[in-house]
Amino acid sequence: MKLVAVLVLATLFLILIRRKLLQVDLSFPLFLGLVVLGFASMSHDFIDWIAARLDILDAPRAIIMITIAILLALYTSLAVAYSRLRHQQLLLVRHIISKELAVQEKSINPVSE
Amino acid sequence: MPDSNNRILVFVPSFNDRELLRPLTSQILALGKNFQPMVVDDGSRAPVQKNDVTEGTLLARVPDNFGLGMATHIAFDHAILHEYSTVVRIDADGQHPVSLIPRIIAPVLDGSADIVVAERTNRNKRTGFRETISRLVRGYLSHTANIMTGGRAPSDVNSGFFAANLKSTLKINDFSLDRFPEPQIYILAPRNGLVVASMKMEQSERKYGTSTVTLGHAVRLFYRFNIFVLAELLQKSSAR
Numbered sequence: 001m002k003l004v005a006v007l008v009l010a011t012l013f014l015i016l017i018r019r020k021l022l023q024v025d026l027s028f029p030l031f032l033g034l035v036v037l038g039f040a041s042m043s044h045d046f047i048d049w050i051a052a053r054l055d056i057l058d059a060p061r062a063i064i065m066i067t068i069a070i071l072l073a074l075y076t077s078l079a080v081a082y083s084r085l086r087h088q089q090l091l092l093v094r095h096i097i098s099k100e101l102a103v104q105e106k107s108i109n110p111v112s113e
Numbered sequence: 114m115p116d117s118n119n120r121i122l123v124f125v126p127s128f129n130d131r132e133l134l135r136p137l138t139s140q141i142l143a144l145g146k147n148f149q150p151m152v153v154d155d156g157s158r159a160p161v162q163k164n165d166v167t168e169g170t171l172l173a174r175v176p177d178n179f180g181l182g183m184a185t186h187i188a189f190d191h192a193i194l195h196e197y198s199t200v201v202r203i204d205a206d207g208q209h210p211v212s213l214i215p216r217i218i219a220p221v222l223d224g225s226a227d228i229v230v231a232e233r234t235n236r237n238k239r240t241g242f243r244e245t246i247s248r249l250v251r252g253y254l255s256h257t258a259n260i261m262t263g264g265r266a267p268s269d270v271n272s273g274f275f276a277a278n279l280k281s282t283l284k285i286n287d288f289s290l291d292r293f294p295e296p297q298i299y300i301l302a303p304r305n306g307l308v309v310a311s312m313k314m315e316q317s318e319r320k321y322g323t324s325t326v327t328l329g330h331a332v333r334l335f336y337r338f339n340i341f342v343l344a345e346l347l348q349k350s351s352a353r
Contacts, residue, residue: 090183090289094183094186094187094190097175097187098187098190098194100173101151101173101187101191102195104171104172105195108169108171109149109195
């Protein structure tokens with residue numbers, strides 16, 4: 001069952017990339033990291049090893065903590081990207097409207113130019 | 114009355130309320146040749162057309178509903194680019210008498226104020242549950258603005274009728290204005306060294322349409338105002 005869940009996750013990830021719905025950009029390694037972590041966490045040896053490295057006593061929690069960390073990093077990078085895009089969109093709209101208004105201004109008040 | 118060197122840009126943000134735009138823009142043009150009306154259609158379902166406004170009116174059509182902050186930026190951008198000495202904002206629903214425009218710009222033109230706000234004397238006279246909640250929220254906004262500006266903000270920080278000189282538009286335009294930017298403007302102005310004055314006004318009944326502030330908007334406005342206050346306290350008026 002675990003293998004099926006991870007395979008479904010990996011397949012979805014591949015479909016998103018092939019259909020170019022998910023761009024290979026700065027957030028891509030984080031998505032990839034989630035899939036790799038899914039496969040790696042099927043191994044008990046890996047879970048014990050990573051828990052020991054992170055000084056986490058309850059081994060399965062290490063995977064949960066890493067997943068939360070990756071999701072937080074994903075959320076932050078997407079939030080920053082969204083804020084930038086929004087700001088650029090607003091500036092672009094203002095710029096276009098300013099050009100349109102300048103044409104109107106010229107025809108209404110030719111002396112002001 | 115302003116002299117010929119003072120060009121006044123009067124902008125009217127409009128969202129699904131184009132019915133009064135023609136008489137409103139006619140009244141603005143009738144104030145004198147120095148007064149230039151501008152309508153900013155903020156993504157209305159039925160966009161404002163040229164024949165909805167009087168000839169000689171500047172018409173800006175925003176492709177989607179971005180809010181009053183964007184409309185204000187558009188007007189300020191234009192005023193700065195074309196060197197208007199003063200910018201006035203009035204609402205499109207007929208609540209702000211055009212006849213008061215010469216009075217509101219007078220302190221700006223004589224240099225005694227950078228921004229003049231028309232405070233509504235009848236804003237707390239209605240009754241009912243919705244109005245009680247609105248009054249409490251307005252009181253909160255007003256007190257917070259008062260504390261943040263050391264008493265230099267107007268008592269009515271939600272008034273949409275104001276006049277600003279070129280210096281103010283330049284300063285305020287450096288900040289990113291929200292969907293409902295009035296409290297933001299009236300707090301940022303004194304905190305950035307601008308002189309804010311006020312005048313009393315009996316606001317007319319809405320002649321067309323309903324308030325664009327729904328319950329959802331009101332909650333969002335309240336939330337965003339508090340985020341703005343928090344950001345101001347942490348970042349101390351850093352532009353954009």
